[in-house]
Amino acid sequence: MSATTFAWLALAMPLAGTLVLALGYRSLPGRSAGWIGTGTIVLAFVAALGALLELQDRAPAHRALTSSLWSYAVTAGIDARVSILVDPLSVFMLLVVSGVSALIHLYSVSYMDSDRGYARYFSYLNFFVFSMLLLVLAGNFLLLIVGWAFVGAASYLLISFWYRRSTATRAGIKAFVINVVGDVGLVLGTYFIFKHTHTLDLRGSFHAASAGAFVGGSGNGDLIAGCVLLLVGAFAKSAQIPLHTWLPDAMEGPTPVSALIHAATMVTAGVYLIARMHPLFERAPAAQDVGAVIGAATLLVAGTVGLAQVDIKRVIAYSTMSQIGYMIMGVSVGAYAAGLFHLMTHAFFKALLFMAAGSLIGAMAGEQSLQRMGGFRKALPFTYASFLIGGLALAGVPPFSGFFSKDEILLVTGERGGWHWALYVVGYLGALLTAVYTFRMVFRAFHGAPVAEARELERGHPHHAEVPRNPATGEPEDTDVGFPGPHHAIAERALPMRAAMALLAVGSIGAGALQIPHVDFVIDDFLRPSFGDSSLYATHGRDWLLVLGLSLGTALGLAGIAIAYRVWVMRPGSAARVRARARPLYELFVHAWYFDELIAALIARPAVAAGRFARDTFERRVVDDALIGGTTTLIRAGSAAVRAAQSGFVRYYAALLVLGVTGVGFYFLLQS
């Protein structure tokens, strides 16, 4: 079978799973829905491996294959085909997405066990994987947009999964609205590009761009506008400033969903988009600079916010934003392989962190606040080990995977020179913050004196809340439907969860070995064919910068851990003292730099006010009365007239026939 056949199979599996689960949910007993959902994704991963092997058999210059299943609309000016593009970049994404998804499905088999919507959950999750694979395999802009919108919809469905929680439904709506802003950006950007390239096909567009479709080179306004609009899409999907506010709220979804969608896969779609569109972005350096600056700003802002949050899932969510900031910055400065490498390692360790957090939340019976946690080291040894591995990888401590991938991004950034040095400094500042907030979580949740729940668990009694409460608001939950169920899973007690976490832990530790400077360049070499036309790809030079970066990264990671240890373990009161001394700064961080309030004040509230005004004046008078009222009156009158003419008497029909013939005849005679 060819690589494209494997890719189609990888796409077909989750779709089949979705349909089977969605249509057959009533007749699936026990955990079978979970196993079906997991099985299809595992098969998709196997198909992705097949695609990888087939692709590697080909000469590097011929590793980009397009396959069209059928033409949707191929007429003058439009070439909308259902086509996929299989090249190293898409196969890389295919492997990461299907691999991590398979593990998270496996984890969910246990984690969602007592949920009322077990089959619904897995059909949504399979639908998400299908959409995400469609997004990364899309061979033209049309399918890309379809996949892009589908993952947004899947994300909405899963964030609002426990739909009896008003916080969850609100978060879902917020995520959906902001994602649609991004969709609009993507669609408009596509228009700007299509206008010049006259093809929807991705490779065709890139060829057209290199053949000079955009007159005026890097100063072409349409190209810059198109690329910036694509960036809007990427920012919304990848939670970058200023379209990032939905991601922390999205933590209302089940924890495996946070691991899969809001950490490992969907939010990295923006990174993939920029990497995929690099032939366009490299012709529009202005757009690249926008991406790099926004990425750097996000990584710093999110890092500072992560320091102040107390909800463990929110801390990890801000950390995700920050890490994706690194990736966006990386692919925007031309560090494609490094950015994608970080995407992969981040998928491993962030999914692992979320899974461990899920286990911890299970032990706390749904409670997510760090302030109520503590001392779980003995009660949850496996979870602790996993969290620690994920944390060390996130903090960038050698030899864990995050160390290599993050430093690679910053190395390429530094090599660009000029004002990119500012980004370099910001990146390392962010690395310090990352280490601090990561180990703040580790020390607060696992070290110190055990809380009551931890002590109970040590004696073998997992804690269950008497009245299930919404962790965000503390309201008692409606336990009827749209509710997680009374039991919360703990990794120590569920083999599927442990298996998934163990595999991810191996990835978090070992994946860095794929690309070690001066040792091996697996990722670089594998992705090279996809970036063959890039002038920025993998230009390794200055060794002193490499040595500086690696030692700086190590030092900052360890320093961050040391700071966290000093503040939260050695002198437990010092955090409060710092808070008191730097009150305004703390307020800024804990309110996430007031972005929610800013967006509300600048956009939401004026829009609501304008809407209210328009409703009271324009809509009531003009739309309701004149337009709708007028139109309906007109159409009603027409309807009445037609029915009045429909008397049922043949003689009238014949008369109208004669009249009609006369009219038509009269018209024609006027022509002569």
Next chain:
Amino acid sequence: MSAVALASAHLKGPHVDFGGLAPLLALLGGAVVVLLAGLIGSRWVRAQVVPTLSLLALGSALGLTIWQWDARKSVVSGALRIDDLSLASNLVLIAGGACAVLLAWRSLAAREAAHGEWHALLLSSIGGMSLLACAQNTVAVFLGLELLSIPLYVLCATELRREHSLESGLKYLIVGSVGSATFLYGLAMIYGATGKTDFGAIAGALARASLASDPLTLTGIALCVAGLCFKASVAPFHQWTPDVYEGAPTPVTGFMAVATKVAALAVFVRLFDVAFIPAHHSWGPAVAALATITIVVGNVGALGQSSLKRMLAYSSVAQAGYMLAGIVVATRLGVQATVFYLAVYVAMNMAAFAVIVARERQTGWGDAIDAVAGLGRERPLLALSMTISMLALAGIPATAGFTGKFYLIDAAVSGGYTWLGVVIVIGSMISLGYYLPVLAAMWMRPAPAGAGRRGDPPGPGAEALPALAGGSPELEPEAQGAVEPPWQARGERVLGAQPEVALVAIAAALATIFFGIIPQPLFELVHGAGRALGLL
């Protein structure tokens, strides 16, 4: 003696290519066989074998059509043209005919009219349509038109004991005859002006001389427009449509709605885009104006109808208006769009009519919108088919109706009739006003209380039962409802008591969705049809 021999030596009969005529012969031969089979005494043979035989006839016509694929030839001295357009129309007609046979399998109409005769009439009507679709000679056109119409007049009246059915047949006969006469008069004037009957020769004559602006020609064209508009139920010649559709037995209505339209528009395409093409500048705007009137009248008239068949009648008027847009522009793209929409139109409407047939037999509400209330809960598959059909008729994306409408608008815009495209869009907007209430009734309203199902003890709704309770000696007992097993039985949950009706509904709905997502096969079919006429 020698004179006769001399005469026959001079009078050489035309060479007949039986290969090209084969699908038509299969249909007409099938009609004879079915008629004879209907004379056999056994009730089982009449009720089961006869419909099977007519399906066989349709099947063999289908096979022969596919056998003739890629043929581009004129047969019978150029009276008929076998090309991609006529073959594509044949396919669509046969599909519509097969659906009609399935819908009529247990219908009262076929029983009352003695099965053999009913099916023979149906087959000869399809034969007429097939003839019309390939006619390229005014004589053949008229022959086809009458062969199509006369059996239909009778078919409309086949529920012999129902007043409305008889009224429908009679009305159709009277108004239809006026239409036919108008058309014939028009053809006669064309012949008078050009001295030709062949389409190509007429076009040649119109192009050479300044005949294209001759009053006689133009009057002829005007009368032809009126006559064909009558057959295609284009306003203001549409008035028979709601009355006839409502009164006729539902399987016949379904057949008329789709097949007549296919045949009428196919001949419209051929007559106007081949024979009258030199006069395009004078008939184009007129037909565009008629299309606009049709779209407005059809959509506005359908609003607020409580009878589903009547609503679909007006909807079919509106759809005819959309399809005229493809003819008005007289381009290859226009022909393609029209043929595409015709194919889609058959699928969309058949799904709806099949659901109506199923409900008519199960509830006492006839074809009123109440008959489908609560259908989503009772028979989700039927409700889903109806939903797809309504959404497709309204032109919602991911259904073939959207693709077809998009194609038509594309054709109108690139043919210089942008305003007509706008009219189509406005018409579609209005059309949601009567398609969506059907969906609302199916999914959001409970079944009306006292929906006197057949077999239920007579309740408050029993008076609403159609006045056929008298029955006839021909009637099998289950038709009167007493013996019919309750349809809710376990095995019937999926397909219901009339598996063939549900099959038609589901298959048509699936086709609608399939061609909405994968339109390529249909595009390829219509590309050939577009090339057949030699337009730009």
